[in-house]
Amino acid sequence: MRTKSLKKNKINVVTLGCSKNVYDSEVLMGQLRANNKEVAHEEEGNVVVINTCGFIANAKEESVNTILEYVQKKESGDVDKVFVTGCLSERYKPDLEKEIPNVDEYFGTSDLPNLLKALGADYKHELIGERLTTTPKNYAYLKIAEGCDRPCSFCAIPLMRGKHRSTPIEDLVSEAEKLAAKGVKELILIAQDLTYYGLDLYKKRNLAELLKALVKVEGIEWIRLHYAFPTGFPMDVLEVMRNEPKICNYIDIPLQHISDSILKSMRRGTTQAKTTKLLHNFREEVPEMAIRTTLIVGYPGESEADFETLKQWVQEMRFERLGCFTYSHEENTHAYNLEDDVPEEVKQERANIIMEIQSQISWELNQEKIGQTFRCIIDRKEGSHFVGRTEFDSPDVDNEVLIDAAKHYVKTGDFVHIKITDASDYDLFGEPV
Numbered sequence: 001m002r003t004k005s006l007k008k009n010k011i012n013v014v015t016l017g018c019s020k021n022v023y024d025s026e027v028l029m030g031q032l033r034a035n036n037k038e039v040a041h042e043e044e045g046n047v048v049v050i051n052t053c054g055f056i057a058n059a060k061e062e063s064v065n066t067i068l069e070y071v072q073k074k075e076s077g078d079v080d081k082v083f084v085t086g087c088l089s090e091r092y093k094p095d096l097e098k099e100i101p102n103v104d105e106y107f108g109t110s111d112l113p114n115l116l117k118a119l120g121a122d123y124k125h126e127l128i129g130e131r132l133t134t135t136p137k138n139y140a141y142l143k144i145a146e147g148c149d150r151p152c153s154f155c156a157i158p159l160m161r162g163k164h165r166s167t168p169i170e171d172l173v174s175e176a177e178k179l180a181a182k183g184v185k186e187l188i189l190i191a192q193d194l195t196y197y198g199l200d201l202y203k204k205r206n207l208a209e210l211l212k213a214l215v216k217v218e219g220i221e222w223i224r225l226h227y228a229f230p231t232g233f234p235m236d237v238l239e240v241m242r243n244e245p246k247i248c249n250y251i252d253i254p255l256q257h258i259s260d261s262i263l264k265s266m267r268r269g270t271t272q273a274k275t276t277k278l279l280h281n282f283r284e285e286v287p288e289m290a291i292r293t294t295l296i297v298g299y300p301g302e303s304e305a306d307f308e309t310l311k312q313w314v315q316e317m318r319f320e321r322l323g324c325f326t327y328s329h330e331e332n333t334h335a336y337n338l339e340d341d342v343p344e345e346v347k348q349e350r351a352n353i354i355m356e357i358q359s360q361i362s363w364e365l366n367q368e369k370i371g372q373t374f375r376c377i378i379d380r381k382e383g384s385h386f387v388g389r390t391e392f393d394s395p396d397v398d399n400e401v402l403i404d405a406a407k408h409y410v411k412t413g414d415f416v417h418i419k420i421t422d423a424s425d426y427d428l429f430g431e432p433v
Helices: 019-034 057-075 087-099 112-118 157-161 169-181 207-214 236-243 260-266 272-285 304-317 344-367
Strands: 010-015 038-041 047-052 081-086 139-143 186-190 222-225 247-252 290-297 321-326 373-382 385-389 400-404 415-423 427-432
Touching (some): 019 038, 019 081, 019 186, 057 081, 081 087, 081 112, 087 157, 139 169, 272 290, 272 304, 304 344
Parallel strands (some): 010 047, 222 247
Antiparallel strands (some): 385 400
């Protein structure tokens, strides 16, 4: 017998994947709220919208499993309707409709008006910058552009997100002002490629101008840069970072590899020499800067020599933050024509080796921080600790500063000066001063 859900006409938005998906879910929820719909993020509701990721094999698998889980709930009467949106749906809609027909409807990444219509809501154009944020109240993501024009061989994002489209500076400033009015103190700028910002609208790379406009927003105290591309990096950004205290001395620049033959095959438009020079320039211009990067191991044709080059380079560069992924063979990408010839266990072993090297580097860099005092933002209380971050750390991916809640009280959402008393490879421990 069918049991009716208790939460009638409540829309539950489930978000998978990256911060750009988080942003899209927040926009969707803002639109639904403006249409007087009851909406929640990853809570119970009788209508479910799953915002999927389709980037690499693991993410696709998680998205499919989540869809199947909610379809099962629909079949058992625990939910009434299931809608699917996001990257996986954009990329594989015909396959999904055939394989999982019990979903009410599938939508792509630019189908927001149609998705809203299916949910009994109207798309409101006047709501630029209105979102229902799901992050802790002190920080929010600000998506400055959509899509990507880069030709990277391994990446399916242009298939799912289309060509690069910048959002005008005045719209972003307006959105930042609305976030600040809600108590947001830290903006994390995101895009598939921040450094391409403005080329379509202003006929030049305009990230520096955007930053100069955003620092004037009252209430915003930190602005953080995520996902810069190394080729054609606009060096005037470094000058703004150096001169403007609100711009965090931090950059996330996914470099992917360093062996020249692999970089060429990846179509990254750079070389080991150029990349190394760029990073030296970063550190000369902004000596305090923390550089985060991500690398891919096990790309087609990656030899022992290529991996050795990468390994030595990671040891030399001593990145403050680093993540490592194993290569995922994605159909319809340029690299899909190559043979995926590095065995899975070798990929995993190489990733582990890189992360072991990074763990040691991170431990050594953290030991140097003991005795120093940093201005930290307090994100949350978890268990017996308050959890904060320095300006050199982004939420969810970087180091955290742990403060013993039994001995000290700090207010979440506040900036506090913390003296570091101890450190592990990925965490700092400290007390307020």
